Amino acid sequence: MKKxxxxxxxxxxxxxxxxxxxxxxxxxxxxxxxxxxEDLARIVxxxxxxxxxxxxxxxRRSAFRPVGVAALAAVAASMVVLTTVDLREPAGRPAAQPPxxxxxxxxxxxxxxxxxxxxxxxxxxxxxxxxxxxGTYWQTTTRSEIVDVAxxxxxxxxxxxxxxxxxxxxxxxxxxxxxxxxxxxVTEPRxxxxxxxxxxAGSPRTVEFKVSKxxxxxxxxxxxxxxxxPTVTQTNSDDRIYAVGPDNVSYxxxxxxxxxxxxxxxxxxxxxxxxxxxxxxxxxxxxxxxxQAGNLVTMPVKPAVRAAAYxxxxxxxxxxxxxxxxxxxxREGVGVDYPLAYQGGPLGxxxxxxxxxxxxxxMLSDELVxxxxxxxxxxxxxAAGTTVYYNATARxxxxxxxxxxxxxxxx
Numbered sequence: 090m091k092k093x094x095x096x097x098x099x100x101x102x103x104x105x106x107x108x109x110x111x112x113x114x115x116x117x118x119x120x121x122x123x124x125x126x127e128d129l130a131r132i133v134x135x136x137x138x139x140x141x142x143x144x145x146x147x148x149r150r151s152a153f154r155p156v157g158v159a160a161l162a163a164v165a166a167s168m169v170v171l172t173t174v175d176l177r178e179p180a181g182r183p184a185a186q187p188p189x190x191x192x193x194x195x196x197x198x199x200x201x202x203x204x205x206x207x208x209x210x211x212x213x214x215x216x217x218x219x220x221x222x223x224g225t226y227w228q229t230t231t232r233s234e235i236v237d238v239a240x241x242x243x244x245x246x247x248x249x250x251x252x253x254x255x256x257x258x259x260x261x262x263x264x265x266x267x268x269x270x271x272x273x274x275v276t277e278p279r280x281x282x283x284x285x286x287x288x289x290a291g292s293p294r295t296v297e298f299k300v301s302k303x304x305x306x307x308x309x310x311x312x313x314x315x316x317x318x319p320t321v322t323q324t325n326s327d328d329r330i331y332a333v334g335p336d337n338v339s340y341x342x343x344x345x346x347x348x349x350x351x352x353x354x355x356x357x358x359x360x361x362x363x364x365x366x367x368x369x370x371x372x373x374x375x376x377x378x379x380x381q382a383g384n385l386v387t388m389p390v391k392p393a394v395r396a397a398a399y400x401x402x403x404x405x406x407x408x409x410x411x412x413x414x415x416x417x418x419x420r421e422g423v424g425v426d427y428p429l430a431y432q433g434g435p436l437g438x439x440x441x442x443x444x445x446x447x448x449x450x451x452m453l454s455d456e457l458v459x460x461x462x463x464x465x466x467x468x469x470x471x472a473a474g475t476t477v478y479y480n481a482t483a484r485x486x487x488x489x490x491x492x493x494x495x496x497x498x499x500x
Contacts, residue, residue, distance in 0.1 A: 214399035217450030224487030227258040227389045236477040238469040239296035245469040246286035247279035248296055257492040258330050260340040266325035274317040299435040319498040331388055334360030348393035350400040357381050372428045375405040383443050386452050416444040416454040417479045423447055430460055436477055437463035454481035
């Protein structure tokens with residue numbers, strides 16, 4: 090739900106530190122907010138550019154696992170979906186930090202407020218311990234947008250594709266988990282200037298985007314306009330409803346996760362070693378840990394686990410925390426930037442950012458920010474600091490009834 094007011098100033102430091110007490114002193118209660126990733130239509134299309142590469146279908150080891158960096162296959166029914174990323178440091182220089190874009194940060198923002206920002210992240214940990222009634226389905230509504238570049242060299246223009254998704258995760262025996270994506274969908278030129286370039290090209294009804302795949306470069310075709318049919322996908326496999334690291338887990342497994350910060354950190358480090366073999370790079374481990382902790386915050390875990398996940402995030406080396414960041418839905422929060430950047434995509438170098446509301450403990454959005462635009466992106470008017478992807482949570486709550494699938498949905 091969109092926040093209608095701002096927090097009353099910066100949290101009083103001593104109070105926040107007192108609130109961030111050891112997890113073992115807190116009672117075990119259920120908690121609300123959730124943020125999950127979607128845009129399954131991009132997976133079905135096999136796109137792997139930028140953020141689309143972070144939507145992965147499971148693969149097999151001892152359990153379902155993500156298939157590497159690329160979303161190479163369609164998501165079939167009865168699959169547990171996991172978001173992960175291929176994080177690479179830009180060649181020849183330290184990990185880039187995305188500059189603020191106009192309309193992204195509040196006035197006076199952009200400075201690295203590591204001390205105060207981390208205090209606010211600890212404040213989010215404390216607020217995340219609020220109790221709510223448990224239900225049968227953990228349900229979220231998210232709004233996402235992805236930006237691509239289309240057209241011919243010398244006549245390039247940016248296109249935005251936006252849609253709403255509903256995800257209802259069944260946590261009781263015999264329930265199913267359903268995701269309905271492509272609701273209220275629209276694909277259109279991003280700005281008035283982009284629309285003029287598109288019209289000069291003859292207002293084509295379909296456009297092509299360049300995408301990156303494991304097998305090499307490719308193209309993705311999209312239709313300009315509205316009214317795409319929604320897609321419904323079953324995302325559970327029996328009682329397995331989420332992916333944590335390399336494993337798909339049940340609701341019972343989620344409830345049994347370590348509930349203190351040190352225990353949860355060690356648990357995630359073991360999963361990292363299992364998922365990444367001998368790779369011991371600090372930046373890569375921090376990025377992986379941040380992603381996993383961010384995922385846990387969005388799941389129906391115990392409140393102590395949720396709080397511990399935030400504290401793990403606050404302690405990770407190389408993670409940049411910035412105050413007064415405005416998410417794509419206009420809500421103020423704390424920006425948590427990944428320590429590595431994505432390199433080599435058609436749009437250039439990008440970096441992932443999570444936005445957290447310290448006043449409620451909610452994960453507001455997951456974004457991909459352009460750090461170093463490619464020549465193609467620059468020609469289309471995409472500057473450094475542009476958000477080229479976001480997935481923002483508009484609603485989150487427990488429910489006792491499964492969501493209604495539109496009659497015209499496909500899948």
